[in-house]
Amino acid sequence: MISINDLSVHVGDFSLTDIDLQINDQEYFVILGPTGAGKTVLIEALAGLHRCRGGMILIDDMDITSVPPEQRHIGYVPQDYALFPFTTVAGNITFGLRGRHTRQKTTKKKVNTLAHLLHLSHLLDRDVRTLSGGEKQRVALARALATSPRTLLLDEPLGSLDVRTAKYLRLELRRLHKELGVTTIHVTHNLIEAEEMADRMAILNMGTLEQVGTPEEVFFDPRTETVADLIGTPNILDCDSVKHIGHGLVEAACGGMSIILPLHDGGIKKIAVFPRDIYVSATKPPGPELNRFQGVVMNIQPFSSLTRLTVKVGNNQLLAELPKDIFEEMGIKTGQAVFLILKLRRLRIH
Amino acid sequence: MTIGFEKPQSTKKIKGEKPFQAALMGALVLLTLLFAGIIVSLVAYTDLDTLISTIVSPEIIYAIKLSLFTATVSTTFAMLAAIPAAYAISHFQFPGKSVVDTILDLPIVISPIALGAALLVFFNTPAGAAIESKLIRFVFEVPGIILAQFMVITALAVRLLKSTFDGIDPRYEQVGRTLGCTKLAAFYKVTLPLARNGLIAAAILTWARAIGEFGATVTLAGATKQKTETLPIAIFLNLATADIEKAVAVIFILIAIAVLALILLRRISSMRYPR
Numbered sequence: 001m002i003s004i005n006d007l008s009v010h011v012g013d014f015s016l017t018d019i020d021l022q023i024n025d026q027e028y029f030v031i032l033g034p035t036g037a038g039k040t041v042l043i044e045a046l047a048g049l050h051r052c053r054g055g056m057i058l059i060d061d062m063d064i065t066s067v068p069p070e071q072r073h074i075g076y077v078p079q080d081y082a083l084f085p086f087t088t089v090a091g092n093i094t095f096g097l098r099g100r101h102t103r104q105k106t107t108k109k110k111v112n113t114l115a116h117l118l119h120l121s122h123l124l125d126r127d128v129r130t131l132s133g134g135e136k137q138r139v140a141l142a143r144a145l146a147t148s149p150r151t152l153l154l155d156e157p158l159g160s161l162d163v164r165t166a167k168y169l170r171l172e173l174r175r176l177h178k179e180l181g182v183t184t185i186h187v188t189h190n191l192i193e194a195e196e197m198a199d200r201m202a203i204l205n206m207g208t209l210e211q212v213g214t215p216e217e218v219f220f221d222p223r224t225e226t227v228a229d230l231i232g233t234p235n236i237l238d239c240d241s242v243k244h245i246g247h248g249l250v251e252a253a254c255g256g257m258s259i260i261l262p263l264h265d266g267g268i269k270k271i272a273v274f275p276r277d278i279y280v281s282a283t284k285p286p287g288p289e290l291n292r293f294q295g296v297v298m299n300i301q302p303f304s305s306l307t308r309l310t311v312k313v314g315n316n317q318l319l320a321e322l323p324k325d326i327f328e329e330m331g332i333k334t335g336q337a338v339f340l341i342l343k344l345r346r347l348r349i350h
Numbered sequence: 351m352t353i354g355f356e357k358p359q360s361t362k363k364i365k366g367e368k369p370f371q372a373a374l375m376g377a378l379v380l381l382t383l384l385f386a387g388i389i390v391s392l393v394a395y396t397d398l399d400t401l402i403s404t405i406v407s408p409e410i411i412y413a414i415k416l417s418l419f420t421a422t423v424s425t426t427f428a429m430l431a432a433i434p435a436a437y438a439i440s441h442f443q444f445p446g447k448s449v450v451d452t453i454l455d456l457p458i459v460i461s462p463i464a465l466g467a468a469l470l471v472f473f474n475t476p477a478g479a480a481i482e483s484k485l486i487r488f489v490f491e492v493p494g495i496i497l498a499q500f501m502v503i504t505a506l507a508v509r510l511l512k513s514t515f516d517g518i519d520p521r522y523e524q525v526g527r528t529l530g531c532t533k534l535a536a537f538y539k540v541t542l543p544l545a546r547n548g549l550i551a552a553a554i555l556t557w558a559r560a561i562g563e564f565g566a567t568v569t570l571a572g573a574t575k576q577k578t579e580t581l582p583i584a585i586f587l588n589l590a591t592a593d594i595e596k597a598v599a600v601i602f603i604l605i606a607i608a609v610l611a612l613i614l615l616r617r618i619s620s621m622r623y624p625r
Contacts, residue, residue: 049524069527070535076528082521086543096529098539147529 001025002046002151002183007055009045016041016207019055024200026181028174032194033204034230039187040079042204043153046185047076059150075144075182079156081136083128089139090115090124096147114142117176134165138172145180154186158193170196191231195219195348203227219272220350234272234348235318242268256314260290261347270350275308277346278320281339282330291342297334300327311340389605396598404599412576413584414603420492420580421560424499428507428556433549436511437537441520457505466498466569473570494571495578499560507556514548515541550618558611562604 007019016038023029031039044050046057048069057065064072083092090111097107115121118138123131128139137157144152157173158166174197177184188194194201195215203210203218203226210230211223220236222228237254245251248263254271261268279285285292295313302308307327309320320340322330332338404410439451457465472478473489481488488494522544526536542549564582571578573587581600588596 044524047524047528049527068532069524070530070532072528074528076525078521078525080519080521082519082525084522084540084543086546095526095539143525143529 001060002185003056003058003061004046005056005058007042007045007057008053009041009050010053011041011050014038014041014207016045019209021202021209021212023183023185026183028177028184028186028197028199030194030198030201031185031187031204032189032191032201032230034189036206037189037204038207039189039204040155041207043076043155043185043187046151047074047153048072073147073150075147075149075152077137077140077144077152077154077157079159081140083131083136083139083143085127085129087128088124089120089126089128089131092128092139093120093124093142093146095143110146114145117179118142118172132165133161134169137161137169141173141176145182149182152182152184154184156187156189158190159188166193173197203230205230216348216350219348220270232274232276233319234274235278235316237271237273237316239268239271254314255316257293257316259342259347260344261349262344264349268349272348272350273318273342273346275319275321277343278318279341279343280309280311280320280322280330280332281341282332282336284339285341291344293340293342294337295340297332297336297338300332300334309338311338313340392598392601396595400595401599401602404596405603407596409576409579410584410596410599410603413579413581413600416492416495416578417561417580420495420499421557421563424496424503424560425507425553425557427496427500428504428560429549429553431504432507432511432552432556436508437515437541439508440512440515454505454508457501458509462498462502462563462565462567463569465501466566469494469497469501469566469570489570490572490574490578492571492578495567495580498566498570499563502563502566503556503560506559507552510552510555511545511548514545514552517548518544547618547621551615554611554615554618558608561607 002021002023004019004021004023007016007021009016014036019042031042033039041050045052048064048067052065055065056063059072084095087095093111093114094107097110102110111124112121115124118141120135120138120142123135123139128136131139141154141157154173158169161169170193173184173186186197188197198215200212200214201218202212205226210227211218213221218227219231219234222231222234228234237257237259239252239254239259241253243251243253244263245260250261250263250268252259252261252268252271259271261271293313295311295318297309298312298317299310300307301310302324303321305324306321307324309322309327309332311318311320318340435454439447439454470489473482486493488497518541522540523536526540527533531539561580562582563580564586567578567580568583568586573579573583575587579587581604584600585597585604588594588600
């Protein structure tokens with residue numbers, strides 16, 4: 001278990017203060033925050049790359065705050081991967097094994113195992129500069145895993161990849177974590193990535209921890225306004241009863257709204273829906289009436305390049321948002337009746 | 351009426367571009383002609399037979415050997431001193447860094463004769479005299495040539511290597527540390543391989559500069575025929591005795607060395623990392 005107690009780190013003008021965090025063994029832990037929140041500084045401090053001004057970092061009750069990076073047994077994959085250009089893919093993977101008195105046979109076996117695990121077997125002799133973004137990421141992962149670290153730190157590992165590759169690698173990372181069981185700390189600014197990957201997550205903003213919990217806890221119970229803002233101010237609907245309607249669907253009664261949802265184990269107590277996942281129309285939209293509701297606009301608020309509408313539907317007040325130009329084209333006014341469609345696939349269930 | 355896009359006329363020159371381009375090309379041609387003209391005038395002055403017989407004369411062979419030896423030794427020492435110094439100034443923050451940086455730059459801008467004279471004065475102080483009498487003789491001796499070259503080229507090596515180290519992302523070393531390298535191991539297993547091309551280029555440039563060093567050398571080591579006679583000193587001595595053909599032969603040797611160094615440098619700058 002990793003325990004971070006009252007940790008303070010100063011890098012230039014930036015300060016990370018009073019960080020208290022417990023990360024369980026074999027957990028996939030995500031640190032979520034906007035750019036400049038201090039996510040990278042935090043994992044770099046864990047890796048031993050920054051001197052801590054105060055506090056302690058413990059791994060399995062052993063204080064590693066002053067232990068140099070090479071003795072921490074922590075694998076680190078930086079955002080830009082930093083693959084060594086002076087050697088091949090195989091050379092990068094074996095880099096951490098050199099000088100460890102590892103037998104050549106053992107090294108070769110390890111490289112082959114990792115290459116197989118990360119689908120790199122056909123690339124071992126390649127120059128790392130000729131690899132694609134996804135391949136580079138997998139090589140960086142193999143290099144970090146080759147030394148059998150106790151903990152793996154991933155700094156925005158999917159940040160520079162295209163949507164398709166990132167989606168594929170998200171699954172790969174989860175599979176790898178399941179197979180190897182290495183405690184993993186993954187830093188990202190991407191909410192969907194955090195939600196899909198995390199066993200638990202921490203929200204970091206301006207050098208301080210805002211909230212720690214499972215993705216569900218964070219989405220359904222954002223503790224501060226900052227967290228709610230960061231995750232996109234979800235609408236939380238309390239549901240009283242659930243009725244099976246067949247075809248793997250249920251109908252939940254949530255404050256006067258009957259919402260159709262996929263069948264969910266363990267019942268449905270709450271539903272979270274983000275303002276961006278609500279479709280707004282001034283006229284009755286064509287098509288099925290699935291999760292389509294009529295409500296009255298209570299409030300209109302500009303929100304950067306968007307316009308946010310508060311719409312009363314049943315006993316709920318839902319926040320919906322749409323691009324400013326589309327809002328102006330629709331000519332919606334306060335007190336006007338509008339139609340809302342809740343996108344089925346984007347509903348989060350608790 | 352047809353609606354469509356007009357084909358962009360990419361071949362048409364933008365107004366006012368031609369005279370500007372002509373002025374730039376003019377300057378380029380003028381400079382190239384100037385340097386080529388000097389070389390052509392040297393070729394016109396001598397013939398191949400005289401050139402070859404002069405080059406194989408014992409005096410010039412001695413000068414070639416001495417120049418190659420002293421430049422190689424001084425470059426080795428300069429690189430050994432410059433690598434850690436350049437790394438320190440590139441990576442570490444410390445009080446008085448800008449002062450140290452300026453002091454290191456001094457030998458580049460200061461006249462080599464002044465540098466040689468300063469060394470000569472130093473060896474007249476009690477400390478310098480003690481070194482001369484008890485350790486090694488520099489004044490008017492071959493070690494003096496090496497010392498003079500070292501003083502001139504080390505600053506250049508530091509400058510070149512600093513820009514090489516500045517260009518290396520510290521992230522590589524950090525990753526090296528997390529992979530089990532100590533600070534020292536990360537330096538020689540990560541930073542030095544990354545700096546490889548820069549290191550070789552710096553060594554070639556400083557070596558070429560050492561071969562051509564004259565001012566500091568003549569002041570500290572003197573100009574004694576077949577004793578402290580490096581190639582530039584051979585030009586000086588032969589011009590002084592009006593032996594122009596010998597001086598021209600030495601100039602050709604120096605040009606050949608410079609061309610070789612530049613070709614090597616170009617090759618290295620286009621080289622990728624070896625496997």
